[in-house]
Amino acid sequence: MNTDHSAALRDTLLAARADRRPLTLVGGGTKAFYGRHSADGHGRLDTSPHRGIVGFEPSELVLTARAGTPLAEIEARLAQHGQRLGFEPPHFGAGATLGGTVAAGLSGPRRPFAGSVRDAVLGCKILDGQGQILAFGGQVIKNVAGFDLSRLMVGALGTLGVLLEISLKVLPRPECERTLVYALDTPAALAAMTRWCREPWPISGLAYDGSWAYLRLAGAEAAVAAAERRLGGDPAADGPGFWEDMREQRSRFFQYPALGGTLWRLSLPPATPPLDLPGHWLYDWGGALRWLRSEADPAVVFAAAAQAGGHATRFRGGNAGDRVFQPLAPALHRLHLDLKRRFDPDGLLNPGRLHPDY
Numbered sequence: 063m064n065t066d067h068s069a070a071l072r073d074t075l076l077a078a079r080a081d082r083r084p085l086t087l088v089g090g091g092t093k094a095f096y097g098r099h100s101a102d103g104h105g106r107l108d109t110s111p112h113r114g115i116v117g118f119e120p121s122e123l124v125l126t127a128r129a130g131t132p133l134a135e136i137e138a139r140l141a142q143h144g145q146r147l148g149f150e151p152p153h154f155g156a157g158a159t160l161g162g163t164v165a166a167g168l169s170g171p172r173r174p175f176a177g178s179v180r181d182a183v184l185g186c187k188i189l190d191g192q193g194q195i196l197a198f199g200g201q202v203i204k205n206v207a208g209f210d211l212s213r214l215m216v217g218a219l220g221t222l223g224v225l226l227e228i229s230l231k232v233l234p235r236p237e238c239e240r241t242l243v244y245a246l247d248t249p250a251a252l253a254a255m256t257r258w259c260r261e262p263w264p265i266s267g268l269a270y271d272g273s274w275a276y277l278r279l280a281g282a283e284a285a286v287a288a289a290e291r292r293l294g295g296d297p298a299a300d301g302p303g304f305w306e307d308m309r310e311q312r313s314r315f316f317q318y319p320a321l322g323g324t325l326w327r328l329s330l331p332p333a334t335p336p337l338d339l340p341g342h343w344l345y346d347w348g349g350a351l352r353w354l355r356s357e358a359d360p361a362v363v364f365a366a367a368a369q370a371g372g373h374a375t376r377f378r379g380g381n382a383g384d385r386v387f388q389p390l391a392p393a394l395h396r397l398h399l400d401l402k403r404r405f406d407p408d409g410l411l412n413p414g415r416l417h418p419d420y
Contacts, residue, residue, distance in 0.1 A: 063113055063114060064113070064114030064115070064116075065111055065112065065113055065114060065128075066112065066114075066128070067109075067111045067112035067113075067128075067130070068112060068189070068195065068226050070111075071107060071109065071112060071189055071224060071226070072189055072193050072195065074105075074107055075107065075189060075191075075193050075224065075410070076193045078105050078107075078410055079191070079192070079193065079408060079410060082408065083104070083105050083410075084104045084105070084409065084410050084411075084412075084413050085104060085105045085106065085107045085410050085411060085412070086104045086105070086106055086107070086412060087107050087109065087165075087220035087224060087411065087412050088106055088107070088108050088109070088110070089108070089109045089110050089129065089130055089157075089159040089161050089162040090110060090132070090155065090157030090158050090159040090162055091155070091157055092153060092154040092155035092156075092157050092158045092162060093154060093158075093162045093165075093166045093168075095378055096166055096168075096219070096377070097219050097386055097387075097415045097416060098385075098386050098414050098415050098416070098417075098418070099414075099415075107224060109129050109130045109159070109161050109224065109225070110130040110157075110159060111130060112128045112129055112130040112226065113127075113128050113129075113130035113131040113132070113159075114127065114128050114131060115127045115131060115135070115136065115139060116128060116227065117229070118139065120143040120145060123145065123231060123232050123233065123234075124184065124229060124230070124231060124232065125139075125140065125229070125230050125232055126185075126227060126228065126229040126230075127160050127227070127228065127230075128160075128161075128226065128227050129159060129160055129161025129162075129164075129224075129225040129226055129227065129228065130159050130160075130161060131159060131160045131161075132157070132158065132159060132160075133151065133153055133158040133159060133160060133163055134153070134156070134158070136160060140232055141235075144234060144235050145232045145233060145234055145235060146232065146233060146234075146235050147182065147230065147232060147233075148172065148176035148177050148181075148182060148231070148232065148233040149169040149170065149172065149173055149176065149177060149178055149179050149181070149182055150169065150170030150171055150172040150173065150176070150309060151163045151168065151169060151170055151179065151309075152168055152170055152309045152310055152311070153310060154310065154311070160228055161225040161228070163179065164179060164183065164186075164215065164216055164225060164228055165215070165216075165217070165218065165219050165220050165225060166217065166219065167179050167180065167216045167217025167218075170305075170308075170309040171266075171267040171268075171269060171278070171305050171308055171309060171346055171347070172266050172267060173347060173351075174259070174268075174332075174347045174348055174350060175265055175266050175267070176233060176266065178216075179216050179217075180213045180216040180217070181231075182230045182231045182232075183199070183212050183213050183215075183216055183228060183229070183230060183231075184199050184212070184229040184230060184231055185197070185198055185199025185212045185228075185229040186198055186199060186212040186215055186225060186226075186227060186228045186229065187225075187226040187227040187228075188215060188222075188223035188224060188225055188226055189223060189224040189226055190222075190223045190224075190405050190406065191223070191405060191406030191407060191408055191409075191410050191411050192406075192407065192408075195226065196223070198210070198211040198212035198215075199211075199212035199213075199229065214401070218416070219412055219415045219416055220411055220412045220415070221402060221406065221411055221412045221413075221415055221416050221420060222401060222402065222405040222406060222411070223405055223406070223411065224411065236264075236266070236280040236281050236282075237281065237282050237283050237286075238280070238281070238282075238283050238286050239266065239278060239279065239280040239286075239301070239302070240278070240279050240286055240290065240297065240301060241267070241276055241277065241278045241279075241297070241298035241301025241302075241304060241305070242276075242277045242278075242279070242290065242293060242294075242295030242296065242297065242298065243274050243275065243276055243277075243295060243296050243297075243298045244274065244275040244277070244294075244295050244296075245273065245274060246270070246273075246274070246275050248270070248272065248336055248343075249335075249336075251270040251275045251345070252270075252332075252333065252335070252336070252345075252349050254275060255268050255270065255275065255332065255345075255348040255349050256332055256333045256348070256349065258277065258293070258348070259332065259348045263279065263289045263292075263293065264279050264280055264281035264282075264285050264286060264289055265277065265278065265279060265280075265348075266278045266279065266280035267280075267305055268346075268347065268348040268349075269308060269344070269345060269346045269347075270344075270345040270349070271313075271315065271344055271345075272342075272343060272344070276298060276301075276304060276305075277293065277295065278301065278305060308346060313344075315342065315344045315353065315355070316353075321342050321355045322355065322357065323341055323342070323354075323355040323356045323357045323379070324355070324356060324357070324360075324376055324378070324379035324380045325353065325354075325355055325376075325377045325378040325379055326353070326354040326355075326356060326363055326374055326375065326376060326377060327351070327352075327353060327374070327375045327377040328351070328352040328353075328354060328363075328367050328372060328373070328374045328375075329350065329351060329352075329367075329372045329373055329374075329375075330349070330350060330351075330352060330367065330370050330371065330372035331350070331370070331371050331372065332347065332348045332349035332350040333349065334349065334370050334371070334372070337352075337366050337367075337370060338366070339354060339356055339358050339362070339363060339366055340356055340357070340358055341354050341355050341356025341357070341358065342354070342355045342356075353377075360376060360380065360384055360385060363376075364385075364388055364389060367388065368388065373387075373388035374388055375387055375388065385417075385418075386416075387416060387417065390417075395417075398416075398417070398420060399419070399420065402420055
Protein backbone atom coordinates (compact mmCIF):
# COMPACT_ATOMS: atom_id res chain seq x y z
CA MET A 63 0.00 0.00 0.00
CA ASN A 64 1.31 3.43 -0.95
CA THR A 65 -0.76 6.39 0.30
CA ASP A 66 0.15 10.05 0.72
CA HIS A 67 -1.97 11.13 3.69
CA SER A 68 -0.08 14.36 4.44
CA ALA A 69 -2.95 16.69 3.45
CA ALA A 70 -5.36 14.94 5.81
CA LEU A 71 -2.82 15.02 8.63
CA ARG A 72 -2.32 18.74 8.07
CA ASP A 73 -6.07 19.38 8.11
CA THR A 74 -6.45 17.50 11.40
CA LEU A 75 -3.60 19.46 12.96
CA LEU A 76 -4.95 22.83 11.79
CA ALA A 77 -8.41 22.00 13.16
CA ALA A 78 -6.85 21.07 16.51
CA ARG A 79 -4.85 24.29 16.49
CA ALA A 80 -8.00 26.34 15.87
CA ASP A 81 -9.63 24.62 18.88
CA ARG A 82 -6.38 24.83 20.91
CA ARG A 83 -6.70 21.10 21.51
CA PRO A 84 -3.50 19.08 22.05
CA LEU A 85 -2.89 16.01 19.94
CA THR A 86 -1.54 12.58 20.80
CA LEU A 87 0.40 11.17 17.85
CA VAL A 88 -0.19 7.47 17.16
CA GLY A 89 1.12 5.04 14.56
CA GLY A 90 1.44 1.31 15.08
CA GLY A 91 1.15 1.71 18.86
CA THR A 92 4.09 -0.56 19.64
CA LYS A 93 6.04 2.19 21.47
CA ALA A 94 3.03 3.66 23.30
CA PHE A 95 4.47 2.47 26.62
CA TYR A 96 7.61 4.57 26.14
CA GLY A 97 7.87 8.03 27.64
CA ARG A 98 5.41 9.91 29.82
CA HIS A 99 1.70 9.54 29.11
CA SER A 100 -0.34 12.38 27.67
CA ALA A 101 -3.22 13.80 29.66
CA ASP A 102 -6.82 12.83 28.96
CA GLY A 103 -8.88 14.91 26.56
CA HIS A 104 -6.33 15.05 23.77
CA GLY A 105 -7.25 14.49 20.16
CA ARG A 106 -5.54 11.78 18.10
CA LEU A 107 -3.39 12.17 15.02
CA ASP A 108 -3.01 8.77 13.38
CA THR A 109 -0.04 8.56 11.00
CA SER A 110 -0.49 4.88 10.07
CA PRO A 111 -2.43 5.57 6.82
CA HIS A 112 0.49 7.73 5.57
CA ARG A 113 2.65 4.92 4.24
CA GLY A 114 4.69 3.53 1.40
CA ILE A 115 8.30 3.33 0.22
CA VAL A 116 8.73 6.36 -2.04
CA GLY A 117 12.37 5.93 -3.02
CA PHE A 118 14.94 3.16 -2.86
CA GLU A 119 18.34 3.12 -4.54
CA PRO A 120 20.07 -0.16 -3.61
CA SER A 121 23.29 0.91 -5.29
CA GLU A 122 23.32 4.14 -3.23
CA LEU A 123 22.35 2.41 0.04
CA VAL A 124 19.51 4.90 0.62
CA LEU A 125 15.80 4.29 1.27
CA THR A 126 13.03 6.88 1.68
CA ALA A 127 9.63 5.97 3.10
CA ARG A 128 6.60 7.60 4.68
CA ALA A 129 6.30 7.51 8.45
CA GLY A 130 3.41 5.03 8.63
CA THR A 131 5.22 2.40 6.57
CA PRO A 132 5.46 -0.87 8.54
CA LEU A 133 9.00 -1.60 9.64
CA ALA A 134 8.56 -5.21 8.54
CA GLU A 135 7.75 -4.05 5.00
CA ILE A 136 10.91 -1.96 4.86
CA GLU A 137 13.09 -4.77 6.19
CA ALA A 138 11.59 -7.25 3.72
CA ARG A 139 12.29 -4.89 0.82
CA LEU A 140 15.87 -4.39 1.93
CA ALA A 141 16.39 -8.14 2.37
CA GLN A 142 15.47 -8.69 -1.29
CA HIS A 143 18.58 -6.70 -2.14
CA GLY A 144 20.85 -8.19 0.52
CA GLN A 145 20.62 -5.09 2.71
CA ARG A 146 19.29 -4.11 6.14
CA LEU A 147 18.89 -1.29 8.64
CA GLY A 148 22.24 -1.07 10.39
CA PHE A 149 20.87 -0.02 13.78
CA GLU A 150 18.83 -3.25 14.17
CA PRO A 151 15.66 -1.53 15.46
CA PRO A 152 13.36 -3.22 17.98
CA HIS A 153 9.79 -3.71 16.78
CA PHE A 154 8.00 -4.53 20.06
CA GLY A 155 5.05 -5.74 18.00
CA ALA A 156 3.86 -6.50 14.48
CA GLY A 157 2.56 -2.95 13.91
CA ALA A 158 5.88 -1.13 14.28
CA THR A 159 6.28 1.74 11.81
CA LEU A 160 9.23 3.70 10.50
CA GLY A 161 7.95 6.92 12.06
CA GLY A 162 7.62 5.36 15.51
CA THR A 163 11.07 3.84 15.20
CA VAL A 164 12.67 7.20 14.44
CA ALA A 165 10.55 9.14 16.93
CA ALA A 166 11.49 6.75 19.75
CA GLY A 167 15.14 6.68 18.67
CA LEU A 168 15.72 3.12 19.91
CA SER A 169 18.47 0.94 18.45
CA GLY A 170 19.19 -2.76 18.87
CA PRO A 171 22.31 -4.79 19.78
CA ARG A 172 24.25 -3.75 16.66
CA ARG A 173 24.15 -0.05 17.53
CA PRO A 174 27.76 0.40 18.88
CA PHE A 175 29.23 -1.34 15.85
CA ALA A 176 27.05 -0.08 12.98
CA GLY A 177 25.66 3.22 14.27
CA SER A 178 22.43 4.46 15.85
CA VAL A 179 19.08 5.53 14.41
CA ARG A 180 20.36 9.11 14.42
CA ASP A 181 23.44 8.08 12.45
CA ALA A 182 21.23 6.47 9.79
CA VAL A 183 18.84 9.42 9.23
CA LEU A 184 19.84 11.46 6.17
CA GLY A 185 16.79 13.67 5.91
CA CYS A 186 13.13 13.98 6.78
CA LYS A 187 9.93 15.84 6.06
CA ILE A 188 7.77 16.93 9.00
CA LEU A 189 4.55 18.73 9.80
CA ASP A 190 5.27 21.29 12.52
CA GLY A 191 2.88 22.58 15.17
CA GLN A 192 1.74 25.46 12.94
CA GLY A 193 0.74 23.18 10.08
CA GLN A 194 3.81 23.89 7.96
CA ILE A 195 5.43 21.07 6.02
CA LEU A 196 9.19 21.37 6.39
CA ALA A 197 11.99 19.35 4.80
CA PHE A 198 15.47 18.86 6.26
CA GLY A 199 18.58 17.05 5.05
CA GLY A 200 18.41 15.05 1.85
CA GLN A 201 18.82 11.65 0.26
CA VAL A 202 22.59 11.38 -0.03
CA ILE A 203 25.04 10.38 2.66
CA LYS A 204 27.15 13.58 2.58
CA ASN A 205 24.74 16.47 2.34
CA VAL A 206 24.74 18.38 5.63
CA ALA A 207 26.54 21.62 6.43
CA GLY A 208 25.88 23.05 9.87
CA PHE A 209 23.20 21.86 12.33
CA ASP A 210 21.29 18.81 11.08
CA LEU A 211 17.64 19.39 12.01
CA SER A 212 16.53 16.04 10.60
CA ARG A 213 18.45 14.18 13.30
CA LEU A 214 16.90 16.44 15.93
CA MET A 215 13.64 14.56 15.32
CA VAL A 216 15.21 11.25 16.38
CA GLY A 217 14.08 10.44 19.91
CA ALA A 218 11.86 13.55 20.16
CA LEU A 219 8.75 11.33 20.44
CA GLY A 220 6.80 13.56 18.08
CA THR A 221 7.03 16.60 20.35
CA LEU A 222 8.71 18.78 17.70
CA GLY A 223 6.76 17.71 14.64
CA VAL A 224 4.81 14.98 12.93
CA LEU A 225 7.22 12.85 10.92
CA LEU A 226 5.94 12.50 7.36
CA GLU A 227 8.85 11.05 5.41
CA ILE A 228 12.32 9.78 6.35
CA SER A 229 15.42 9.02 4.28
CA LEU A 230 17.77 6.44 5.75
CA LYS A 231 21.22 5.10 5.07
CA VAL A 232 21.12 1.28 4.86
CA LEU A 233 23.89 -1.32 4.97
CA PRO A 234 24.73 -4.55 3.12
CA ARG A 235 24.07 -7.79 4.95
CA PRO A 236 27.29 -9.55 6.00
CA GLU A 237 28.34 -12.79 4.39
CA CYS A 238 27.99 -14.65 7.69
CA GLU A 239 27.27 -14.17 11.39
CA ARG A 240 28.21 -16.39 14.32
CA THR A 241 27.81 -16.04 18.09
CA LEU A 242 30.28 -17.25 20.72
CA VAL A 243 29.59 -17.63 24.45
CA TYR A 244 31.88 -17.40 27.49
CA ALA A 245 31.17 -18.33 31.13
CA LEU A 246 32.32 -15.27 33.12
CA ASP A 247 31.52 -13.39 36.30
CA THR A 248 30.52 -9.74 36.04
CA PRO A 249 33.94 -8.06 36.54
CA ALA A 250 35.59 -10.50 34.12
CA ALA A 251 32.81 -10.02 31.55
CA LEU A 252 33.09 -6.22 31.67
CA ALA A 253 36.86 -6.41 31.33
CA ALA A 254 36.62 -8.85 28.41
CA MET A 255 33.99 -6.82 26.57
CA THR A 256 36.03 -3.65 26.99
CA ARG A 257 39.12 -5.43 25.65
CA TRP A 258 37.30 -6.95 22.67
CA CYS A 259 35.85 -3.57 21.69
CA ARG A 260 39.33 -2.04 21.60
CA GLU A 261 40.62 -4.68 19.21
CA PRO A 262 39.89 -4.90 15.44
CA TRP A 263 37.49 -7.84 15.55
CA PRO A 264 34.40 -7.93 13.27
CA ILE A 265 31.98 -7.61 16.19
CA SER A 266 28.27 -6.88 15.70
CA GLY A 267 26.92 -7.72 19.16
CA LEU A 268 28.29 -7.95 22.70
CA ALA A 269 26.10 -8.73 25.73
CA TYR A 270 26.24 -10.28 29.19
CA ASP A 271 23.35 -11.86 31.12
CA GLY A 272 25.03 -12.30 34.49
CA SER A 273 26.48 -15.71 33.71
CA TRP A 274 27.38 -15.78 30.04
CA ALA A 275 28.98 -13.24 27.73
CA TYR A 276 27.69 -13.35 24.14
CA LEU A 277 29.89 -12.13 21.29
CA ARG A 278 28.46 -11.91 17.76
CA LEU A 279 30.83 -11.79 14.81
CA ALA A 280 29.73 -10.61 11.36
CA GLY A 281 31.48 -10.13 8.05
CA ALA A 282 33.29 -12.15 5.43
CA GLU A 283 33.56 -15.86 6.16
CA ALA A 284 37.36 -15.76 6.33
CA ALA A 285 37.40 -12.82 8.77
CA VAL A 286 34.79 -14.41 11.05
CA ALA A 287 36.61 -17.76 11.04
CA ALA A 288 39.93 -16.09 11.90
CA ALA A 289 38.33 -14.20 14.78
CA GLU A 290 36.76 -17.40 16.11
CA ARG A 291 40.14 -19.11 16.20
CA ARG A 292 41.73 -16.24 18.11
CA LEU A 293 38.87 -15.48 20.51
CA GLY A 294 37.98 -19.02 21.56
CA GLY A 295 34.65 -19.42 23.31
CA ASP A 296 31.89 -21.90 22.47
CA PRO A 297 29.33 -21.65 19.67
CA ALA A 298 25.96 -20.42 20.94
CA ALA A 299 23.14 -22.94 20.70
CA ASP A 300 20.87 -20.36 19.04
CA GLY A 301 22.80 -17.19 18.31
CA PRO A 302 20.19 -15.51 16.06
CA GLY A 303 17.44 -16.32 18.55
CA PHE A 304 19.39 -14.84 21.44
CA TRP A 305 19.94 -11.50 19.68
CA GLU A 306 16.35 -11.32 18.45
CA ASP A 307 15.06 -11.97 21.98
CA MET A 308 17.39 -9.26 23.31
CA ARG A 309 16.21 -6.78 20.70
CA GLU A 310 12.51 -7.52 21.20
CA GLN A 311 12.76 -7.98 24.99
CA ARG A 312 11.50 -11.54 24.88
CA SER A 313 14.26 -13.05 27.02
CA ARG A 314 13.68 -14.28 30.58
CA PHE A 315 15.13 -11.08 32.05
CA PHE A 316 12.39 -8.99 30.44
CA GLN A 317 9.52 -11.47 30.66
CA TYR A 318 9.89 -13.33 33.97
CA PRO A 319 7.42 -11.72 36.44
CA ALA A 320 9.26 -12.93 39.56
CA LEU A 321 12.15 -10.56 38.81
CA GLY A 322 9.74 -7.68 39.44
CA GLY A 323 10.63 -4.02 39.67
CA THR A 324 10.65 -1.12 37.25
CA LEU A 325 12.64 -1.69 34.06
CA TRP A 326 15.40 0.91 33.71
CA ARG A 327 17.59 1.62 30.70
CA LEU A 328 20.98 3.09 31.62
CA SER A 329 23.46 4.46 29.09
CA LEU A 330 26.95 4.54 30.59
CA PRO A 331 30.62 4.53 29.58
CA PRO A 332 31.14 0.83 28.72
CA ALA A 333 33.98 0.22 31.21
CA THR A 334 31.95 1.59 34.15
CA PRO A 335 32.15 -0.83 37.11
CA PRO A 336 28.86 -2.37 38.31
CA LEU A 337 26.69 0.30 39.91
CA ASP A 338 25.66 0.00 43.55
CA LEU A 339 21.95 -0.30 42.82
CA PRO A 340 19.74 -3.17 43.99
CA GLY A 341 18.08 -5.39 41.42
CA HIS A 342 18.77 -7.59 38.41
CA TRP A 343 21.09 -6.52 35.57
CA LEU A 344 21.50 -7.29 31.88
CA TYR A 345 24.33 -5.75 29.84
CA ASP A 346 24.30 -4.91 26.12
CA TRP A 347 26.43 -2.80 23.75
CA GLY A 348 29.61 -4.12 25.38
CA GLY A 349 28.53 -2.65 28.73
CA ALA A 350 27.43 0.76 27.41
CA LEU A 351 23.73 -0.13 27.68
CA ARG A 352 22.57 -1.66 30.96
CA TRP A 353 19.09 -2.87 31.78
CA LEU A 354 18.07 -2.89 35.43
CA ARG A 355 14.95 -4.29 37.06
CA SER A 356 14.75 -2.66 40.46
CA GLU A 357 12.47 -1.31 43.17
CA ALA A 358 14.97 1.49 43.86
CA ASP A 359 13.72 5.05 44.21
CA PRO A 360 13.84 6.79 40.79
CA ALA A 361 15.87 9.69 42.22
CA VAL A 362 18.51 7.23 43.37
CA VAL A 363 18.75 5.62 39.92
CA PHE A 364 18.98 8.97 38.14
CA ALA A 365 21.68 10.15 40.57
CA ALA A 366 23.73 6.97 40.18
CA ALA A 367 23.61 7.18 36.39
CA ALA A 368 24.64 10.84 36.40
CA GLN A 369 27.50 10.22 38.82
CA ALA A 370 28.80 7.48 36.49
CA GLY A 371 28.79 9.91 33.56
CA GLY A 372 25.65 8.58 31.89
CA HIS A 373 21.88 8.83 32.03
CA ALA A 374 18.91 6.65 32.94
CA THR A 375 15.43 6.17 31.50
CA ARG A 376 12.47 4.56 33.24
CA PHE A 377 11.62 2.24 30.37
CA ARG A 378 8.66 0.23 31.66
CA GLY A 379 6.71 0.22 34.89
CA GLY A 380 6.49 2.75 37.70
CA ASN A 381 3.78 5.36 38.15
CA ALA A 382 2.37 7.06 35.06
CA GLY A 383 3.11 10.56 36.37
CA ASP A 384 6.69 9.84 37.45
CA ARG A 385 9.68 11.31 35.63
CA VAL A 386 10.79 9.00 32.82
CA PHE A 387 13.93 10.63 31.43
CA GLN A 388 17.10 11.80 33.14
CA PRO A 389 16.63 15.35 34.53
CA LEU A 390 18.39 17.89 32.33
CA ALA A 391 20.83 20.54 33.45
CA PRO A 392 19.08 23.96 33.60
CA ALA A 393 20.80 25.37 30.51
CA LEU A 394 20.05 22.27 28.46
CA HIS A 395 16.46 22.23 29.67
CA ARG A 396 16.01 25.84 28.54
CA LEU A 397 17.39 24.88 25.13
CA HIS A 398 14.87 22.04 24.87
CA LEU A 399 12.03 24.38 25.78
CA ASP A 400 13.17 26.92 23.19
CA LEU A 401 13.22 24.26 20.47
CA LYS A 402 9.73 23.15 21.48
CA ARG A 403 8.41 26.71 21.24
CA ARG A 404 9.96 27.23 17.82
CA PHE A 405 8.61 24.03 16.27
CA ASP A 406 5.34 23.84 18.23
CA PRO A 407 4.57 27.27 19.74
CA ASP A 408 1.07 26.28 20.90
CA GLY A 409 2.25 23.08 22.59
CA LEU A 410 -0.09 20.86 20.58
CA LEU A 411 2.12 17.87 19.77
CA ASN A 412 2.45 15.16 22.42
CA PRO A 413 2.74 17.70 25.28
CA GLY A 414 4.40 16.24 28.36
CA ARG A 415 5.57 13.09 26.60
CA LEU A 416 9.26 13.90 27.20
CA HIS A 417 9.15 16.24 30.22
CA PRO A 418 6.25 17.55 32.33
CA ASP A 419 6.60 21.13 31.05
CA TYR A 420 7.60 20.26 27.47
